[in-house]
Amino acid sequence: MTNLTLEDIIKPENLVHERTKLMTDKTLSYCPGCGHGTAHHIIMEVIEELDMQEQTIGVAPVGCSVLAYDFMNIDMQQAAHGRAPAVATGIKRVYPNKIVFTYQGDGDLAAIGTAETIHACNRGENIVIVFVNNGIYGMTGGQMAPTTLPGMKSSTSPYGRDVHDMGNPLKMTELVAQLPGTYFVTRQAVHTPSAVRKAKRSIRKAFENQRDGNHGISFVEIVSNCNSGWKMTPTDSNVWMVENMLPFYPLGDIKVDGKLL
């Protein structure tokens, strides 16, 4: 391989990857090492590749990604904590031909917004839900989430999550897959290049499902790290995620084209 000069690298014929125009130039507010930035990018890449931006309206949650609308360069609404699936329902019902998605964390989707999530899924709203699960409340400083693993430490389970006292982690993705209103349910991650490619394929499929009018929710969980909340380096947090989160939240498709696998 020849050594390329800077002039060579910037030549159009040497372009291997272009940053999506659907991300703004604003510096991401996420901690270095966090998976949110990658998740944002692949969603925006998919919308750009499918040329959907003029029809798409996104709904941001409360949590670390409350400011998703600062980074996603499309029309966005910011919802109250947990209410994104209801807000998305409102938009989609009055604009059945537009593309509507929510981007939610685990506290938002699986705790305070459980009812809105279950009922939007059960009604089979034709929307996309992207669910980023890092097992902790990141924005408020690392409290226990509905998805915090048994024994896992957080600022409100400082001695580890005692499931007899604090309840069990909720596998929301497996739960919604049981509902007849979900059409595509999958769990992905963004910690390695191959995982990112698979996650992007799933997100693309989810948006294609909505575009093609397939009846029901396309639900994509992305298991992610929270190096700040877990009090680890980014690298250690990804190793910990693979060793601890993924055995409990296994990756892969759960329901495809309305059929449980």
Place this chain on the structure above:
Amino acid sequence: MGELKLMKGNEALAEAAIRAGADAYFGYPITPQSEVIEYLMAEKPHERTGMVVLQAESEVAAINMVYGAAGAGKRVMTSSSSPGISLKQEGLSYMAGAELPCVYANVVRGGPGLGTIQPSQADYFQSTKGGGHGDYRQIVLAPASVQEMSDFVKLGFDLAFKYRTPVLILSDGVIGQMMEKVELFDQMPRLKDEEIAENFEWATTGRKKGTERTIITSLALQAHEMEAHNLHLQAKYKTISENEVRFETFDCEDAEYIIVAYGSSARIAQKTVQIARKKGIKVGLFRLISLYPFPSADLQKLCKQGVKGFLAVEMSAGQMVEDVMLAVKGCAKVEHFGRFGGIIHTPEEVLKALEQKIIGG
């Protein structure tokens, strides 16, 4: 003349939603206003105008569906009764913050808590002082007839879009449940998607290439930005209070005493005025139509004309009376009378209160 019908207040409200060109109604059943969603479901408005009607899983979900559709520029409505309206306060605060238009109705029942299903006017504070968290106000219209249950839907949408604010139709179990003759206004067209995209630049309808994106949010993490937004909201509320005061008066020209009331209490008090006039008591009725903005200057004017006393009549332990006191600024006596917890006062009880608390007091 428009179509004449004999209808319940709740049914008139629902029919008016269709005729006002509403794009959607999201609701959840609760007594005494369940007829609104029942009527809409039975009418199949999607066949009449294309209007969407959806029964949500909760009042919380319903108001957030309203938020989403309103944020996309649509004419959206919801309704409930007191306990359900409490649940909607989160969404209403967000809508006030994000400056989204909507019309919603509260067919008030007795509280606090689960309370009772009988009529009440005990949600005045919640309705006029904000309701949810943060510094905000909303336009509050108080119908006193089935006719106004219909008319205020149309007026409500006009005001909601003029000022980009939630508008509350503050009804009660009497007005919602009683049947009266109503003249329905003619069907108005729903706006086309292209008209919405063109006319409401604030609405999220999809970012066209080469244009800036639209964001609906009530969040401003920087305090100085939040203060600036609050100042903008307060300026809007000032404009509303200068331009949208609504009331009507009966026999106030020569009145020595004034009954101030709204909604079903105003209907009852009108009878009290008739009885009292026959007895030679010079009393008039000041009926509030807009509760926010409150007609303070007009009450003050009456006071300066020589009115000796005001009796605030409301089916509550005394809420609206505080605004009457603030309006007249001590220039005349102000007292409260009202039965509450689901009990409706009679015209005779109101007269007795007038004689004891204002004339003889």
